[in-house]
Amino acid sequence: MARLLGIRIKNFRSLKDVAIGQVKYGSGEALPSLICFIGPNGSGKSTLLDAFGFIADCLKDGVEPACDAPHRGGIDRLRSQGSEEPIEFEIFFDSDDEGRPIVYNLQIGSDEKGIPVVVKESLRQRRKGEAGGKPYYFLSLKNGAGKVWAGQHVGGRDSKLASRVKLDDRSRLGIGTLGNLSDHPRITMLRRYIEEWYLSYFVPDAARERPPAGAQRWLDRRGGNVGNVLQYFQRQDPENFEAILKRVTASIPGIKKITVTTSDDKRLLLKFDERGYKDPFFQQSMSDGTLKMLAYSVLLADPAPRPFIGIEEPENGLYVQLIEVLAAQFVQQTRRKKAPTQILVTTHSPYFVDALKPDQVWLIRKGTDGFARAKRVADLPNVAEMVKQGIPLGSLWYSEHFGRETEADE
Template sequence: MIKSLYIDNYRSVRKLSIDLGRLNVVFGPNGCGKSNIYKAIHLIHGAATGQLSHWLSDEGGIQKVMWAGSRAKGYASAPRRMTLAVDTDDFEYELQVGFPDKLPYPTMFDLDPIVKEEQIWLSGFRRRPSSSIMHRRNQAVFLNDVNGEKVTHAATLYENESLFGQLGEPHLYPEVSSARETLRNWRFYHEFDITKGAGLRLPQVGYRSPVLSGDGLNLAAAFQTIVEIGDSELLFEVLAEAFPECLFFCDNSNGRFQMMMHRQGINRPLESAEFSDGTLRFLCLTVALLSPRPPRFIALNEPENSLHPQMLPALARLIAEASRYTQIWLTSHSPELATLIEKHTPFTLYQLGIENGETCVNRLS
């Protein structure tokens, strides 16, 4: 589990430290920073998967994501770096990213993000030097090898990417590699392309898929995987609660998988191209949360979007059930969803607000 999250100088978050529980529900008005905290967690995952620069560029580049509000007391200039950190049951990880220093050579990449510092400590030792298993400062890296000895990483590093994305021979650095795999296996579900003609609505080549992809493109194959090796009883119970007059199944035509639905009163099965947006979105959430291979951590961003209120009890049951095996970070605009979740399991509730452009967090329970 993630025990705590620290964010400094990222978008609307000037300085924030949050303790997390197993199921975390976050509320607040539009523009208060809910998505910014979600994106900050996503960036830590991006560092582990070697996509830090790519994801920062999707957000407009380092100059757009850096805190741009009122300066802290005692600081005469705007911040030059942001910090993202997590404390888990096994390790603590911190990443500091900033603007490049003045370069001694001509280049058009003078706004590339630069990893200033990156460090991993074993959890429970209060960041003592003896508990550090990796410390990077700019392009110099010291890390523990398989024998527990401090060694220098000899390979040349790209300064705009995390060490995680450039670490070869992982068997030589088992503790660092274990931390990387933990971060890489986090899952994020915030965007399913359910527009007309989207791939999610079309037959796809299928293979056994215990994990729903972030875009939901392998929905039919992941659904069938649950039917064959997962909790299919719970799957069909939840779908029957959300769609009482419907029966869903997967069709396989020459290796191409597609979701289908029998609906009471209609004499032919409906194809996924004919499903409503809310139906497809709920199917994706159901398959994601009932994964036969649950991760340590899942982040959901406003899962109630485009869902009819009658589906919320089934969604609440899904979220509560998934939290038995997985830590969940859930942002929402629906008080009703929170009330329904509480009927199944307790959770940690956070209320977000905005003051002078700065995100503030108030833990309510």
């Protein structure tokens, strides 16, 4: 399975030009398994996370619906103010092949009618067996037309081996179309990987609804089907079902037992037995934090978890003492030998950051031009040293050892 090494984002809202992790071939430090963004309000943390949601939506629904999603408001509001250039993402992926990351470049602009379209799209990789040297294109599309090289290894100058392609719909990503063809295993791998990203837009009220009963394998973005996923585990994987419930009952005081049942009108009911009460409660009566912990437990205890999970401010609505526990659970998840996950979070909580290391945290701040800058906390002066002396990272942040906002340009 692929893994994210780094990303450069250009002209996406306040991210005029921001890079994190490895964004050069052959140099730069790859992103860790847990990536955390901190920084003042309005600095660009949610935007960074939504960049991944946007790429996933472009692949799933096409570029125009992705731009027009209610929280994005169309391509003109998405493009960095004052910029005429396309929105651009350059993503470095590890492809289980040491020294040969795959580089995916995607550029989105508007056509003559102002409708968002894919302007350029390419994939590059170093040739098999070459320890150095530049990567070669194995997909190169401009305005929906160009070349693609089939198979695992070829690309670049071997023009004879390339096939000409022309996409019918410029709103669709080439990796979506070509990634469905078995001749292109590298593109298929990348398509599948991005399709498996999970970007959480958890809404407690969605988890309070009573959806139709029926087992579902994957949690949806808003968490509205958390009961259906539990029903899947209850039926298909009782051992993991118990593990999920154990996590929740251990975290939320008073909850003794959770059961999944079906009402007479075939709706799904989550029954919570609480200490001190004779009758159980159902999901409609449960607190925001309880439902949130339940959704995270479903995500984290999954035996075949998503390879990449993005979560906004996971601490919201959680009791202070639970925040560090949750952060530790995230860290543990990313360290799993079998099926590890890469987790990206934004946070305002020093307690959450206390559980992290300086190379897992990026400080996002606005420069004097209004655009975002990203700085890894490990690269700030003295921070790594003070952590080595035993001072928790969140305390350092809280006591302004990460500098003040006005220093973003340095």
